Amino acid sequence: MKHTIQALVENKFGVLARVASLFSARGYNISSLAVGETQDPTISCMTIVVSAEDERILEQIKKQLHKLIDVITVIDFTRRDHIDRELLLAKVVKTKESKATIDKLIKAYDLKLTEETGGYCIIEVSAEHHKIKEVLQSLKKFELKELVRTGRIAISK
Amino acid sequence: MKGAKILIESLLKEGVEVIFGYPGGSVIPLFDSLYDSPIKLIVPRHEQAGAHMADGYARSTGKVGVCLATSGPGATNLTTGIATAHMDSVSMVAITGQVKNSLIGNDAFQEADVTGITRSISKHNYLVKDVKDLAYTIKEAFYLASSGRPGPVVIDLPVDVQMQDAKFDYFDKIEIRSYRPSHFGHAGQIKKILKLIYSAKKPVLITGGGIIISGANQELLRFAEKTNIPVTTTFMGLGGFPSTHKLALGMPGMHGTVYANMAITESDLLISVGSRFDDRVTGKLSEFAPKAKIVHIDIDPTSISKNINVDIPVVGDAKTVLEQLIEELDESKLSNLDSWHKNIETWKKKNPLKYSQEKTGKIKPQYVIEEIYNQTKGGAIIVTEVGQHQMWAAQFYKYDYPRSFLSSGGLGTMGYGFPAAIGAKIANSNKEVIVIAGDGSIQMNIQELATLSAYNVNIKIIILNNNYLGMVRQWQELFYDRRYSGTPLKNPDFVKVAEGYGIKGIRVKKPSDVKSAVKEILSSKKPVLADFWIEEEENVFPMVPAGEAINRMIGGMA
Numbered sequence A: 001m002k003h004t005i006q007a008l009v010e011n012k013f014g015v016l017a018r019v020a021s022l023f024s025a026r027g028y029n030i031s032s033l034a035v036g037e038t039q040d041p042t043i044s045c046m047t048i049v050v051s052a053e054d055e056r057i058l059e060q061i062k063k064q065l066h067k068l069i070d071v072i073t074v075i076d077f078t079r080r081d082h083i084d085r086e087l088l089l090a091k092v093v094k095t096k097e098s099k100a101t102i103d104k105l106i107k108a109y110d111l112k113l114t115e116e117t118g119g120y121c122i123i124e125v126s127a128e129h130h131k132i133k134e135v136l137q138s139l140k141k142f143e144l145k146e147l148v149r150t151g152r153i154a155i156s157k
Numbered sequence B: 001m002k003g004a005k006i007l008i009e010s011l012l013k014e015g016v017e018v019i020f021g022y023p024g025g026s027v028i029p030l031f032d033s034l035y036d037s038p039i040k041l042i043v044p045r046h047e048q049a050g051a052h053m054a055d056g057y058a059r060s061t062g063k064v065g066v067c068l069a070t071s072g073p074g075a076t077n078l079t080t081g082i083a084t085a086h087m088d089s090v091s092m093v094a095i096t097g098q099v100k101n102s103l104i105g106n107d108a109f110q111e112a113d114v115t116g117i118t119r120s121i122s123k124h125n126y127l128v129k130d131v132k133d134l135a136y137t138i139k140e141a142f143y144l145a146s147s148g149r150p151g152p153v154v155i156d157l158p159v160d161v162q163m164q165d166a167k168f169d170y171f172d173k174i175e176i177r178s179y180r181p182s183h184f185g186h187a188g189q190i191k192k193i194l195k196l197i198y199s200a201k202k203p204v205l206i207t208g209g210g211i212i213i214s215g216a217n218q219e220l221l222r223f224a225e226k227t228n229i230p231v232t233t234t235f236m237g238l239g240g241f242p243s244t245h246k247l248a249l250g251m252p253g254m255h256g257t258v259y260a261n262m263a264i265t266e267s268d269l270l271i272s273v274g275s276r277f278d279d280r281v282t283g284k285l286s287e288f289a290p291k292a293k294i295v296h297i298d299i300d301p302t303s304i305s306k307n308i309n310v311d312i313p314v315v316g317d318a319k320t321v322l323e324q325l326i327e328e329l330d331e332s333k334l335s336n337l338d339s340w341h342k343n344i345e346t347w348k349k350k351n352p353l354k355y356s357q358e359k360t361g362k363i364k365p366q367y368v369i370e371e372i373y374n375q376t377k378g379g380a381i382i383v384t385e386v387g388q389h390q391m392w393a394a395q396f397y398k399y400d401y402p403r404s405f406l407s408s409g410g411l412g413t414m415g416y417g418f419p420a421a422i423g424a425k426i427a428n429s430n431k432e433v434i435v436i437a438g439d440g441s442i443q444m445n446i447q448e449l450a451t452l453s454a455y456n457v458n459i460k461i462i463i464l465n466n467n468y469l470g471m472v473r474q475w476q477e478l479f480y481d482r483r484y485s486g487t488p489l490k491n492p493d494f495v496k497v498a499e500g501y502g503i504k505g506i507r508v509k510k511p512s513d514v515k516s517a518v519k520e521i522l523s524s525k526k527p528v529l530a531d532f533w534i535e536e537e538e539n540v541f542p543m544v545p546a547g548e549a550i551n552r553m554i555g556g557m558a
């Protein structure tokens, strides 16, 4: 099961490495990690997505996170009402045939066409995880030059 | 004021009296400032030993121990000492020189990523890039090292920062928004614990290093006497409760007493205070205290419910929580524990800690320890290395006072004891400090005989010499068909080695000489190294094989 954990941390160098090594020291794979400043520039927000089968280990990781001196709070979003988003950018090769399908896709999923040149276009999707997955599935029919995704970010309702 | 001077001034503000430091290119400015400061400098012969000395200083006093090393190899040599302190929650500040700011990350000469290397073996660490942050960082480091669950804090200090100028302002208060250790136990939980105590028929206390760290021994004694609950003391907790007290059950776990392990297995209420249910204590988890409700009091939330399911968790300081429990206790509600105590008495009578005198006429190691106890009457600080001798020292000396037994529990570091004893003696010049060492362990930091000699530190070194890496040999004997791979030792003449360093050395080979030898050692005003040739294949019993339930011990069961 995937868990979304948020940690508010001091905005200092070295903090990211501390958090990351907590997971690696236990052989845990972080599915995604997104970091950015908050409204308070001395505080950064880290959203960490991790899959954990054993709740006990997860509980331990949350406590260990909290124990880090630079970590201010830790929130587990898994059982909380929240909104989460991931961002995906895809550079799709444009051909006569693909143009129409791309337009359809854009309509269906409310995507954004960010850039269009002769040879390719860039599609932007900001959505929750399952929708990103669907879009990814649809994009399989195209020739992709590049595809990049951010980690998940989350906010409580 | 220059950075180096700021550091020394800050240390003085923190009350530091001694530094264990080894020089090098990246710390020359610091050593220069130390030169005319009132802080006493002890130079070990190896940085690892310097860190262990700071550790012994800290464990024996409760103050923060300070060690210092140069960048690169100096810093990496410190790491075993830092990790040892981390595992046993010892207050330590380790200062390392670093190459200058502009070279960091360039694979410069004698550069190592110290914050990276020490991240997982320290409570916290810093790289100070700006001299303006230095004083505050030191204040914070001492606060973190000594508060909450203590631990080592590393300060990595580039050499150019040591030479830069800043105004020296020291701070009296520290406020870290993300760090607020809680001392008081939750009042509701306290009530629940007392309820369980009132109804328990077979309660047991299991007390650990937290008792000693928080200075809770008096509170523990009062609590145990008021409630009449028997007390087991873990390896790290030895001295936290008087071993000679009638409620004392001794050490639980792998090499614990039969009666401690039986009591835990049969108990209906287990109250752990400042002990983390280490796997050497619990044995097979599924059969640990199967009938008991479990209460766990610890200042570190990550220690609670880590491997044992706990019925009542309490996050708080051992001393404070015990005070709360005593305060709220209604003695009239306690149930009668007479039959429980009778039970325990039978186990104690049937299965005391014992060893046999007979066989080859060689010295029994347990006898040496007993004799040291008899002659010091428990008043010495005993420091051990790691191995069989460590377990015999835990079993056969009786610890009645906190901070009288220093040993590497969590990491099990061979090479810890001898230098730690030097640190302990420097802090406690009026006390007898005795190292119990194996012939293997002593050789891990034997070069510190030079430090002993140079500073004339009057400690006594007892080598229980069995010509083996005994503890590993014991496992090979019991579980690997006596295939002694890598464990026989070809030793130097320890007496000559001692003499080479200007230390008195004696050798003892006969059981009948033990008494007088111990007397001679203890009465010497100078350090002595004593090489006791002991029964070579003596084993530590009782013993719970790894992964077995703690009530299934080999040896010692009647």
Ligand SMILES: Cc1ncc(C[n+]2csc(CCOP(=O)(O)OP(=O)(O)O)c2C)c(N)n1
Pocket (backbone or CB within 6 Å): B385, B386, B387, B388, B389, B390, B412, B413, B414, B415, B437, B438, B439, B440, B441, B442, B464, B466, B468, B469, B470, B471, B472
């Ligand atoms: C640095 C280090 N290396 C290896 C070990 C593994 N080890 C644990 S006990 C032991 C044997 C210790 O032998 P000795 O010091 O002679 O003591 P004895 O067991 O014979 O009393 C060894 C090798 C260790 N604990 N620490």
